[in-house]
Amino acid sequence: MATFTERMGPVLLFWLGLCLSGTWAVDKGNFKTCDQSAFCKRQRAITPGESPYRALLETMELTNTKLTLQLINDNNKVRLLLELYRLQGNITRVKINELKPLKPRYEVPDVLIREPPTEPLSLLSQDENGVVLSLGAESQRVIVSARPFRLDIVEGRDVLMSLNSRGLLGFEHLRMRKDTFSYKVTSTVASVWDNIKRVFSSSQADPEADNKEATDPPSQVETTKEEEEKVEDGMWEETFKSHTDSKPNGPSAVSLDFSLPGVEHVYGIPEHADTLKLKTTDGDPYRLYNLDVFQYELYNPMALYGSVPVMLAHNAQRTTGIFWLNAAETWVDISSNTAGKTVFGKMLDYVQGSSETPQTDVRWISESGIIDVFLMLGPTPREVFSQYASLTGTQAFPPLASLGYHQCRWNYNDQEDVRAVDAGFDEHDIPYDFIWLDIEHTDGKRYFTWDPHKFASPKEMLQGLMDKKRKMVAIVDPHIKVDTNYKIHNEIRSRGFYIKNKDGADYEGWCWPGSAGYPDFTRPDMRAWWAGQFAYDQYEGSMENLYTWNDMNEPSVFNGPEVTMHKDALHGSWEHRDMHNLYGFYVQMATAQGLIERSGGVERPFVLTRAVFAGSQRLGAVWTGDNAAEWDHLKISIPMCLSLGLVGISFCGADVGGFFKSPSSELLVRWYQTGAYQPFFRAHAHLDTPRREPWLFGPENTALIREAVRQRYTFLPYWYQLFYHAYQTGEPVMRPLWVEYPQDPATFALDDEFLLGRDLLVHPVTEEGARGVTAYLPGKDEVWFDIHTFQKHNGVQNLYIPVTMSSIPVFQRGGSIIPRKLRVRRSSACMEDDPYTLYVALDNRRTAEGELYIDDGHTFNFEKREFIHRKFSFTNNVLSSVNLEPDAQFTTKSWVERIIILGASKPSKITLRTADDQENQLEFDFDASMSVLTIRKPGMNAGADWTMTLQ
Known part of the structure; x- marks a missing residue:
């Protein structure tokens, strides 16, 4: 039998050796800067304030649904066509394309969930200098200025956003190559x-x-x-390191600048390992180009695995968003007229009466395609989330089990190893739902297969997990081993489904299997075929408790330029450069569809992806890639997931413990404590790191990790309700404080703490040797209760919290009711019928409210209204449970076994009235020192109506 080393192949060994040697850090030289990217350098060299573009007002046509208008570049006389739409929900869409392109330019398909419905536009005024249109909303107008072309969106007397105000519109028209002809x-x-x-x-x-x-x-x-x-270098051909990019279509870049008056804080455009608040880009711009970056560096604008071209802008008065729908390599420049000013400097401006309004300017530069931008005008954070969701969809509603704990490693060796790890969780009383297998489980990196010696009977292994109500995830990557004895390869090749190189032959690159082909997932017929491979009669050894992980789908090509695919590779008539950032989106789309189809459309899928684009939230979960066992990587997981949540992708997590290197026991414990309160909770580690199952660091640390994981499981009802809400509304599950406290400037740049929904505030301990943390508790009239001690704290304060190794600072907002399940078992499915405890945290008005959502946890039957959705409210000393969805039908065996009221007064008696008018007096305990009332054994079914009166 071939050894691991023999099977890797010489090129892969070289790559792996390069990764594992030296400093364990990214080699920046493998990835381009803006100056090394010809189109970025050209566009960035455009001088502000000298726009050659002019609007030809005589070409304007206005219908009920859109404005069209030609723009002309006075330098070369090339004309562009501008289209402007007013969309439902306070969104304005602006498209700019060549009026007469030499050939069609790429327009991104499949990301929008439908053609957005429009609202009427009407002309308010017009003269030789421009036109003014009503946007339908009260006092909201768009002003199109003619010379130079500029577009302003105005509400009342306030300019919300300006386009081309700095004159940086750039549109490289398609042309024949002139330097080869006389x-x-x-x-x-x-x-x-x-x-x-x-x-x-x-x-x-x-x-x-x-x-x-x-x-x-x-x-x-x-x-x-x-x-x-x-003709400049890089217009028709470009070389980076040893790779030459032929550019048969020549220069085709597009760019446009946006000005945001009154704005100092912008967020989004993930994925970057950076702060939540985006920085000004005096050096390189932020780059959006899906790349396999080995152990990425922190706090810089380098591209990572995902690219979501959405930016949010926020101040105390308004939240807006920009969605730049372009899948080519994109750079985003950010500048600010307050950048570099100290707090004292800003204060001095205020004292001296400076009239300078803060402003942030943003410039988007893409290599190809058209300008297609959606201006989401808020005005509130929730409305921006709703606006974006109306365009690209909401977070997929995940199976309940996927919100539990996941245990992963590259790689669990064989079936016996899987069995031993599974047994270890039972032995140490730590719950988990999924165990994962990385690439070594396959037969020589042939996906959809199993190693015939190490995983000889996968169904037996899966059945053993199913008997414990647990599940497995196996990796299926999109690079396919070129091997004529491999059925998957033969079928893809025979059907012509591989991406082609510039000469029309099948594109081949090096990845984990050695020489590999890359299926063209942009093709619907290829995606349909791929989905069919997950059928139980096709994917030998698979069962209903086997789910999927798509890694390396940027796509990763070890011997390609910047470790990815050549831009001149072909997807039919389109170049890879046009759609690069879409590839991972399509891989996850096809995989999720496969998991749905294998069950006849009954079961919800779970698919983890590394590469994402706008709309990926509809398809599953994402993680932050190959991080390291370092404290700063733990810290950065918070703003990275917050940034993804702001642009719709709520189901985010980071490898607990760090993928590379070996964590200290302190770091590992703190990472479990942090990960337990992030949406996707998975431990993962590199092949060459020491084993780190939770019980391998001594009894004391095992106990600390056990407690963190068990806390996660007690909150599963709350997590599930939050994800249902995200599925319904597009609001992030894990969110920055400013989303809920948009008028509090103290929250605008916070990214070391976060909210889960509205009602849980989490400030993880992310400093080595920490003896205390300082958490900002927001809300002028709010109170917050420590979930562990029940101590009450007022809002709008920086609270110093002494911590020990067992501390996880978490606070429940006064005014909320959170259902929990305190009987933690080996997996979430084992807890299905267990009872609930309601935690009622009273606000200063002695009121509270919350929700409970229950369904079967794994099918699409909730779309048939088979669920329970209840509202709890406490007011005037009456706690009640009412049905939010009377036409929904579902039954549960769960009941309410305990109610804990925080900030309560001692009642003389408590009476429960059920839906059938039965009355019972209930037993209770009252802790006067902490004002905590515990109501024992009320016994109501979790799906029933009832009222409880405190007298």
């Missing part, structure tokens, strides 16, 4: 066109010089000799 040939082409024009044009001359487009040759021919000689 000027004589070019002139001859133009001369021939003139003859054709004379034959076919009308006899009536056009007096408007700017309106010649109907009879002039396409813009790519209409080029002066002076412009022709300005």
Whole structure:
């Protein structure tokens, strides 16, 4: 039998050796800077304030649904077509394309969930300088200025957003390559066109010089000799390291600037290992280009595995968003007129009466495609979330079990290893739901297969897990081993489903199996075929408790430029450069569809992906990639997941303990404590690290980890309700404090603490040797209760919290009711019928409210309204449970076994009235020192109506 080393292949060994040697840090030289990316360098060199673009107002057409208007570049006379739409929900869409492109330019498909419905536009005024349109909303207008072209969105007297206010609109028109032809040939082409024009044009001359487009040759021919000689390096061919990118379509970049008056804080555009608040980009811009980055560096704008081109802007008055729908390599520049000013400097401006309004300017630069941008005008954070969700969809509603704990490693060795790890969790009384298998479980990195020696009877292994109500995830990557004895490869090749290289042959690169082909997931027929491979009769050894992990789907190509695919590879008639950032989205789409189809459309899928784009939230979960066992990587997991949540992707987590390197026991414990309160909770580790199952660090640390994991399980009802809400509304599960406290500037840059929904505030301990943390508790009239001690704290304070190794600082908001399950068992499914404890935290008005959502936990039957959704409320000393969805039908065996009221007074008696008018007096205990009332054994079914009166 071949050894692991023999099977890796020499190129992979070289790559792995490079990774595992030296400093365990990213080699920045493998990845481009803006100066090394020709289109970024060209576009960034455009001088502000000298826009050549002018709006031709005489070309304006206004219908009930859209405005169209031509723009002309006065330098080269190339015309663009601007389309402006008012969309339902306070969204404005702006599209800019060439009026007459040499060939079609790529427009991103499949990301929008539908063609967005429009609302009427109406003309308010027009003169030679521009036009003013009503956007339908009260006092909201769009002003189109003609010379130079500029677009402003105004509400009342306030400018909400301006486009091209700095004159940085750039649109490289498609053209024939001039530097390979003589000027004589070019002139001859133009001369021939003139003859054709004379034959076919009308006899009536056009007096408007700017309106010649109907009879002039396409813009790519209409080029002066002076412009022709300005062919720059990188326009038609570009070399980086040993890779040359042929550019048969030539320069095709697009860019546009946006000004945000009154804004100092912008967020989003994940994925970057950086702070929540985006920084100004005096050096390199933020890059959006899905890449396999080995142990990424923190606090810089380098591209990572995912690219979501959505930015949110926020101040105390308003929240807005920009969605730049382009899947090509993209760079985002951010500048601010307050950047670099100290707090004292800003205060001095205030004292001296400075009239300078804070402003953030953002510039988007993409290599190809068109400008298609959605301006989400809020005004509240929730409305921006709703607006974005109306375009790209909401977070997929995950199976309940996937919200439990996941145990992973590269790799569990064999079936006996899996059995031993599974037994270890029972032996140490630590719950878990999923155990994971990485690439070594396959037969020689052939996905959809099992190693015939180490995993000889996968169904037996899966059945053993199923008997304990547990599940497994196995990896299925999108690189396919080139091997004529491999059925998957043979079928993809015979069907012509592989991506092609620039010469039309199947594209091949190196990845884990050695030489690999890459299926063209942009093709619907390829995705349908791939989905079919997950059928039980196709994926041998699979069962209903086996789920899927898509890794390396940027796509990762070890011997490709920047460890990814050549941009001139072909997806049909489109180049890979046009759609690079979509590839991982399509891989996850096809995989999720496969898991749905294998059950006949009954079961919800669970698919983890590394590469994401806008809309990936509809498909499953994401993790932050190959992090390291370092304290700063623990800290950065918070803003990284917060940033993803702000752009719709709530189901986010980081590898607990760090993928690379070996954590100290302190770091590991603190990471479990943090991960237990992040949406996706998975431990994972590199092949060459020492084993780190939770019980391998001594009894004391095992106990601390056990407690963190068990806390996660007690809150599963709350997590599930939050994900149902995210599925319904698009609101993030894990959210920055400013989302709930949008007028409090103290929250705007916080990223070392976060909220889960509205009602849990978490400030993990992420400093080595910490003896205390300082948590900001927001809300002028709010109170917050420590969930462990029940101590009450007022809002709007920085609270110092002494900590020990067992501390996880978490607070429940006064005014909330959170259901929990305190009987923790080996997995979430084992807890299905267990009772609830309601934690009622009273606010200063002695009121509270909350929700409980229950369904079967794993099917799509909730779409048939098979669920329970209840509202709890406490007011005037009456606690009640009412049905929020009377037409929904579901039954549960669970009941309410305990109610704990925080901030309570001692009652003389407590009476329970059920739906059938039965009354019972209930037993209770009261802790006067902490004002905590515990009501014991009320016994109501969790799906029933009832009221409880405290007298």
